[in-house]
Amino acid sequence: MSSPHSGQWREHFAGVDLPVPVLGGATLTGINFDNAASTPPLSRVRDMVTAFSDLYSSVHRGTGYKSRLSTEAYEQARELVSKFLGVDEKDQVVIFVKGTTDALNRIAAEEARLNGRQVLVTEMEHHADLLPWRHRGDHVMVGLSDEGHIDLEAIEHALKSGDGKISLVAVCGASNVTGFVSPIHEVAELAHRYGARISVDAAQLAPHHRIDVRPADDPGHLDFLSFSGHKMYAPYGAGVLIAPRDFFAGAPEVMGGGAISIVTWDDTVWADLPDREEAGSPNVIGAVALGVAIETLLELGFSEMLDYEVGLGGRMIAGLSGIPGVSVLGGLEPSTGGTRLALASFVVEGLHHGLVAAALSHEWAIAVRHGCFCANPYVFRLLHMNRDDVAEVEGEVTAGRRKALPGAVRASLAPYNTEAEVDRFLEAVRQVARGRIKATYEQAADGTYSPAGGWPRITSPLHAVVKH
Template identity: 35%
Template sequence: MIDIQKIRADFPILNQKVNGKQLVYFDNGATAQKPQVVIDAISRYYSEINSNIHRGVHTLSQLATDAYEASRNTIQKHINAKHNHEVIFTSGTTFGINLVANGFTALLNEGDEVMVSNLEHHSNIVPWQFLCEKTGAKLVVIPMNEKGELVMAEFDRLLSSKTKIVAVNHISNALGTINPIKEIIEKAHGVGAAVLIDGAQATPHLKPDVQVLDCDFYVFSGHKVCGPTGVGILYGKEEWLHKLPPYQGGGEMIAEVTFEKTTYADLPHKFEAGTPNIVGGIVLGTAIDYLNEIGFDNIAAYEQELLDYATEKLLQIEGLRIYGTSENKASVISFNIEGIHPYDIGTIIDKLGIAVRTGHHCAQPIMQYFNIPGTIRASFAFYNTKEEIDIFVEAVKKAQMMLT
């Protein structure tokens, strides 16, 4: 069970007023708010152990290195990676996808196929387009249906021995759809293809087990799981990380450098060139510990309550349509009201202290499918309440009245 008042007390920003109104923060799909324990951990790092890592024999450097590597171990345990060197620190999901896509440049030939889905964020489309342009490979797209679900019969039809990598999201950022990634991974492996899972939207809501999923790569961002911005994780199976060439050259990722030849460091350092976001890496572990203390089963059950409640309340508004009606979805509601541009509603309810996202949510192919300019997206987290949903629904009704 979630003690909502105790949890809300952990998040100082939730006490804030916006435009003279109590903040209602429903833009968690873009970034999550930070608990005090995370904010304190950032301050403590800079106050007590700020130093570069892996390179110093002095005490502060050793303390910082120990804290950074302890966080790697925390994340390894959290996602159930087999080895801690399969956990690569990145700047976020986008960086992780680009790292893998760039590495596959050396592994693909003209005529090979890269498969993505119609539900992807631009970050899981554009890097693969770059890859295809460089190699002559073909980008293949799994279509979606009116409910916002992948058409698995078409996935089966499109999958072939030409498919070399399948890159799909675990949960759609725009619609909240939870994709059947276990089935996708099994079938892709059946034709010898690798699989990358974009977990940016999934990791705030559930605990991925990369060994049970058997995915080859899993990427996510720290700021979506109550951690800092500018840090993320690329999980890669050891054998795949050995196959991929380094993404960047510089300090830390080398074993030996001469002007004639450079040899690379072992995993994970092969992919961690330069001074990293040290505090981000350390505090990401703090954020993961915080979420695990609450419990992901508790988070999922409570967020489902919020989703069901908000869906019921919003559908009572005349002319309102929800996009993404899969039975298996996360706590995200994308909707429009007939005859009103989503931006106009978002602007009005912001004046009432309510933060939502409007637009195409970096998922333009989804909007093109529905032939709409964008949606209003309300995305809920475990620190939100039904009372906030009531305030939100009344604000949407007020905006509708003002705009019609």
């Protein structure tokens, strides 16, 4: 295949050329640099969802034609996920869940039953990979290198001093704040060496990097893996949890129909996996959409897309580094070799992150994220805040003054984004950083900014169907 060119994959993604109203009543083609939050669907996935809606019915126990067809599609989606990740179904099970948060909470709920055990988390984790461990059980948090990377020595030290108490190491495959890609197989080797398992939060990694969970007898194998369809071009409410089959013991965390073999007046016999972990009616359309997304990404060229994204990310980070007053969290290390996603969080000196994000949207039709990206400890650290600084902010926020919350602006790219979009974004940031903000913005009590007089009116398609 010839080397990828800018825009090569754009036609395969839905809704990426939307005219967006901006300041002064004009419209511009929107730029979506908020892919780390959620991605648009692949067009094929969107079309399949429409087509499959005509065929959809309940799965597993229905004898009707549509039920049998839907069951087949649902199980095919499981197979696609399994093959994509190299899962050996003898040792591991593919469970369809709502998303990464749901998956991690399920692991934490099971893990919490094992009294006296600890989960090791890194300071880099998204709240979804921190709070379940913190509030359902016991955890230890290890620090990072000075630049905010995973610190293998710190992990090994914690495992050693855990004296066998640490049963699980929970780590993200890639950070949603810096885009740093974690050495997951090396962390896995360490975890296994000290008798622990590894859980990888692959919400950010799975859409961009090909992951192989590896066989159970490989020291670097991944025991648990979680990711979300909506970050992987299939925003229809399904996600995936890969887990060791022997992990689930006793009653499942979520109980209900479909999870049992038989229920008598006194007894419950749980079904085999995966059914016992998929109580209730599953999200068949979401799972099938995710399966189709995986197949489509493979067909379009997963690794070529990564190469392309790496180039695009490098262009963005190099560009940001040349803008006076802009600093990129985690430094300017480019994404060579796929060690960083095409993602950058940055601060503009003297300007609130919410103001920068509002101006990029309202004046340039550029969608970004701002704030702490559900990874408060990591962002506080990257902003060089000490414990006193954080305590002060905590006091303000607890008193309802959310304006005090610091943060950054995040731009996250996908294969449908183009060099021209990156260049327009860089020009926008350059102008904003120079103070060339045309509109007046007001800050609300929650810290967010909006144009004085309000945002241009949005007409949701639901207006056509909802009677007011």
